[in-house]
Amino acid sequence: MSFANPQYLYLLIAVPLIGLLYVAARLSRKRKLNRFGKYAAASGLMPDVSRYTGWVKISLELLALAAVIIAVARPIAPSKAGVNEETTARGIEVMICLDVSNSMLASSTDDPGGVSRLQRAKFILEKLIDKMNDDKVGLIVFAGESYTQLPITSDYISAKMFLNDLNPGMVPTQGTAIGSAIDMAMNSFTPDADFDRAIIIITDGENFEDDAVAEAKRAAEAGIQVDVIGVGSGNGAPIPVPGQKGKYMTDESGVTVTTRLDEVSAREIAKAGNGVYLNGASPSVVGDLNSTLSNMTRAEYQRLTSSPSAELFPIFAIIALILLMIDTIIPYRKISWLKGINFFTKTTRKGPGAAVVLLALMLPGAAAAQQPAGSNRYERNYIVDGNKLYKEKRFAEAEVMYKKALEQNPLSEVAQFNLAASYLRQAGSADPNSENNPLGEANKILQTLAKNAEDIAVAEAASYNLGNMAFNQEQYQQAIDNYKNALRKNPGNDKARQNLRLAQLKLDEQQNQDQNQDQNQDQDQQNQDQQQNQQNQQNQDQNQDQNQDQQNKQNQQNQDKQKPDQQPQNQGMSDANAEQILKAMENEEAATRRKVEAQRQKSQQAKRRKITNPW
Numbered sequence: 001m002s003f004a005n006p007q008y009l010y011l012l013i014a015v016p017l018i019g020l021l022y023v024a025a026r027l028s029r030k031r032k033l034n035r036f037g038k039y040a041a042a043s044g045l046m047p048d049v050s051r052y053t054g055w056v057k058i059s060l061e062l063l064a065l066a067a068v069i070i071a072v073a074r075p076i077a078p079s080k081a082g083v084n085e086e087t088t089a090r091g092i093e094v095m096i097c098l099d100v101s102n103s104m105l106a107s108s109t110d111d112p113g114g115v116s117r118l119q120r121a122k123f124i125l126e127k128l129i130d131k132m133n134d135d136k137v138g139l140i141v142f143a144g145e146s147y148t149q150l151p152i153t154s155d156y157i158s159a160k161m162f163l164n165d166l167n168p169g170m171v172p173t174q175g176t177a178i179g180s181a182i183d184m185a186m187n188s189f190t191p192d193a194d195f196d197r198a199i200i201i202i203t204d205g206e207n208f209e210d211d212a213v214a215e216a217k218r219a220a221e222a223g224i225q226v227d228v229i230g231v232g233s234g235n236g237a238p239i240p241v242p243g244q245k246g247k248y249m250t251d252e253s254g255v256t257v258t259t260r261l262d263e264v265s266a267r268e269i270a271k272a273g274n275g276v277y278l279n280g281a282s283p284s285v286v287g288d289l290n291s292t293l294s295n296m297t298r299a300e301y302q303r304l305t306s307s308p309s310a311e312l313f314p315i316f317a318i319i320a321l322i323l324l325m326i327d328t329i330i331p332y333r334k335i336s337w338l339k340g341i342n343f344f345t346k347t348t349r350k351g352p353g354a355a356v357v358l359l360a361l362m363l364p365g366a367a368a369a370q371q372p373a374g375s376n377r378y379e380r381n382y383i384v385d386g387n388k389l390y391k392e393k394r395f396a397e398a399e400v401m402y403k404k405a406l407e408q409n410p411l412s413e414v415a416q417f418n419l420a421a422s423y424l425r426q427a428g429s430a431d432p433n434s435e436n437n438p439l440g441e442a443n444k445i446l447q448t449l450a451k452n453a454e455d456i457a458v459a460e461a462a463s464y465n466l467g468n469m470a471f472n473q474e475q476y477q478q479a480i481d482n483y484k485n486a487l488r489k490n491p492g493n494d495k496a497r498q499n500l501r502l503a504q505l506k507l508d509e510q511q512n513q514d515q516n517q518d519q520n521q522d523q524d525q526q527n528q529d530q531q532q533n534q535q536n537q538q539n540q541d542q543n544q545d546q547n548q549d550q551q552n553k554q555n556q557q558n559q560d561k562q563k564p565d566q567q568p569q570n571q572g573m574s575d576a577n578a579e580q581i582l583k584a585m586e587n588e589e590a591a592t593r594r595k596v597e598a599q600r601q602k603s604q605q606a607k608r609r610k611i612t613n614p615w
Helices: 006-034 039-044 053-072 117-131 156-163 178-186 212-221 263-272 285-294 313-329 377-391 395-408 413-427 438-452 456-472 476-489 494-566 575-609
Strands: 084-091 093-099 136-142 146-153 197-203 224-230 277-279 299-306
Touching: 006 053, 053 313, 093 117, 093 146, 093 178, 117 156, 117 197, 117 285, 136 156, 136 178, 146 156, 146 178, 178 197, 178 212, 178 224, 212 224, 212 263, 224 263, 224 285, 263 277, 277 285, 377 395, 377 413, 395 413, 413 438, 413 456, 438 456, 456 476, 456 494, 476 494
Parallel strands: 093 136, 093 197, 197 224, 224 277
Antiparallel strands: 084 299, 136 146
């Protein structure tokens, strides 16, 4: 495999350098974390930070960078694979001479802020190269001196790449020596070849160094056509100072230098070289120049070309894209579905014959610990036998084994925890406060381990399972306290964190239910008070009516008693007069009753309005 641009392969040195910088950054991070305490303890405070994804991401990024560099170098399949072909082509040779003096930085239009002459020239050349098929092309840059930028070649891709890098800084000696550029172009064509040749000069026409017209005549005598493209404005434009926006070049007296397109000199050069002059501001400049070149006689030549299948850079570009896409979707934190997998396990041995023996599972969770270094052989054997029975769900028999282990070592925290686990499996969901219940015994053991266990793993598991017990009994506040205690001992316990959130939700629901119940009780009490007030009001109204009736009867009796006494005085009264007096008394009594009834109704309405709405 060969490379069209092998110089870019030197960039591969950056890959190991970046890798070393990443390693140094990781070591620096570890040293900074050690300032806060042991690295293992500090890592526990960052449970979501992964130890592996950082290395995976930097590896993908470095591989992608290497693939991009190789793609830029344009790898080509070896010729023995049959992918390089020798073909016959017909064309001419064209040498392009581009003026890169400071005056080419001036605007190509009357507007001082317009597109520069150099940018306009690059645009014209790029369009011209796109129209070439089998012609050969070369590139020379000139100012006060001339330099070959690209030898004569049929590689149009390389020619267009060189155009992007052209700037006045490429030529240290400033000025405009068009004649020198024509002379170098004449010597750059393929010697002893039967090609028609052309020199294309792109300039603003201001020549101060040599006799360009004489050089153009010499080229014409050698059978080389000289075409000139003028860029710039005849009205002139100031020359901007490179890197200083808004500032323009001045002469010794401080006057701003103005540069103009010298079309007269440009036309003379083209005429002397048997070529054409074209104004670069014309929209048809590329088409006109291509028509002029197409009239030249083309000669046959053999060239080695690579078929499209020989270009391997798309393969490396696709590889780089895939690697970057994978890198994008991988987070720096732990991946949720990989949290339970430990790819790099390490078994530690704290003493002779030490081994991991705790395998007791809890209701929704699990716990694991290591056997203490001071345990004896009999204790370990009993625990191992108990764990086997526990796995087989023979919890009563496992309980016996754990008790025998405690007889050998009453301080064994592992045996105590496993004994509590066997109690829990046997007790189910019974009340832990009841007498002679295994759940109560398990609760006592776990409470002791949660407070006093020297093994952090055992203390964490005890607190976690106490939280589960409290949760199952709907004692959510107690469950929250135990889950928090487990997280203090191990912040990376994701199950404890999940159960803590669930217990907090359940506690909120429970508190809302109690609050609603209290509100309902208050509402019932208000309704009862309202009914009682209404009953009392009705009783008062009835008593008032009874008192009024009694009063009316008493008044009637008094009137009846007074009538006999009045009879002697009214013996002479006629029956009609007596009847009128009786009706008047009855009307007066009826009016009195209506008045009393109206007052009673008003009193009831006023009392009803005083009863407040409980909502």
